[in-house]
Amino acid sequence: MPVKKSSLIIGRQPLLEALETGRPIDKILFQKNISGEAIAEIRQHAREKNIPIQLVPQEKLHGMTRANHQGVIAFAALVQYMDLQQVIDHVVSKGEVPLFVMLDGVTDVRNIGAIARSALCCGAQALIIPDKGVGALNEEAMKSSAGALEHIHVCRVNSLLKAVDTLHLNGIQVFTSEMRADKKVFDLTFNDPCCVIMGDEGKGVQPYLAKAADAFFTIPMATKFDSFNVSVATGIILYEAMKQRLHSS
Template sequence: MEGFHRRQGAGIKKSQLIIGRQPIIEAIEAGRAIDKIFFQRGVTGDAIGKIRTLARDNNIPIQQVPPEKLNGLTKANHQGTIAIAGLVQYLDLQQVIDHIVSAGETPLMVMLDGVTDVRNIGAIARTAVCCGAQALIIPDKGVGALNEEAIKSSAGALEKIHVCRVNSLMKAVDTLHLNGIKVYASEMTANETVFELEYRDPCCIIAGSEDKGVFSGLLKISDSIFKIPMAGNFESLNVSVATGMILYEAMKQRMLNK
């Protein structure tokens, strides 16, 4: 499906700056991937209002910045706004689910909650592809940028996996549930272990941050909460390593089921 090819660049360069109001509107309307839009504080106007609406509809983060920030990015007339073109094409979650199902595959997805280290994100994407996961779900805020370092750490995996950017992980879980996809979240004090879950069903695994874990609201609406048993008394595993262990167990179950 042509619309599901990922687009990727060599890194954030001056050529990836989209400068000025109308060029940003045209880029969003053309479906170009946008990582972020900078607005100069206090900027107003009809075009600015339209950009805000388009950004909201396409889950594009907006950041208010002082004029020095924009002037440092370009010497051109930026009209109070600059967008950063993305290195990865972000896709709609429902469309990705429909695409996976129509291809005759059983959904296996990974949701990132508060994972800010871009090298961990890249490593998770790499393991996800190796273990047969089809998609990453990320929030539009509070997650590491899918920048050149993340793409390098993924060893090309971010070109092969669908990336869904959503404005609410809670709403994303609702969408998963409406499509019959179970949601599994890890919690160190859980009774159930990673080996007891059923991964042969359509499912999504939530990978939480190493310091705070999975957000309590997400834990409450997850179908199962599990732990990764450890031999020693150590605080926690690296998030990309833990996610790799979970995904490998999912792949093992699915391979034995064939």
């Protein structure tokens, strides 16, 4: 998908100004071996805001714009990323029971958009994504979400494992699917604060992250044909959560 010119921030000073004003940034591209005072400031902002930085050849930057990029191009984000703890506090202060979705290695932006749409429809309040290894929340993701990505909290973190720790510290249980699990999705209790980790369709949730989960479950299928698409599976899980919460209210 071609990059819209309006989504690019080109040059050192324009990027610094965008960072200082709090404009959300998806990713920063640096020309290899770049240096300078402004670059150091940009790196500092990126660390504080969990913005991924990628080192690329000069030719790549030349291919993206004819403007004087000074070795720096950034992608402006279409969503405002939120701090996980602040979102938890906000949800709880509203008297709501947290229902979050964490994405591990989901790279197809259409799946991410569809997951956001299902999440919002089923009452989930937040998506938790890593700063690397996940599809960009670009125009295609926004379109696939039917605008849901503008209305659900999106938390970008530099470590999913640390995010799980934060969830646990706040009394939020973490569930993930496992093909060999004894429990079915409808055996879980979704009435309590919880977060569901959804992984890449091929590799699933990374082992180190799965070990941190509180419970494993599987989604029953009528046939042995492959498995559900990740966005469909997420929709099934979240619908079960919504059904339980509606029945208990």
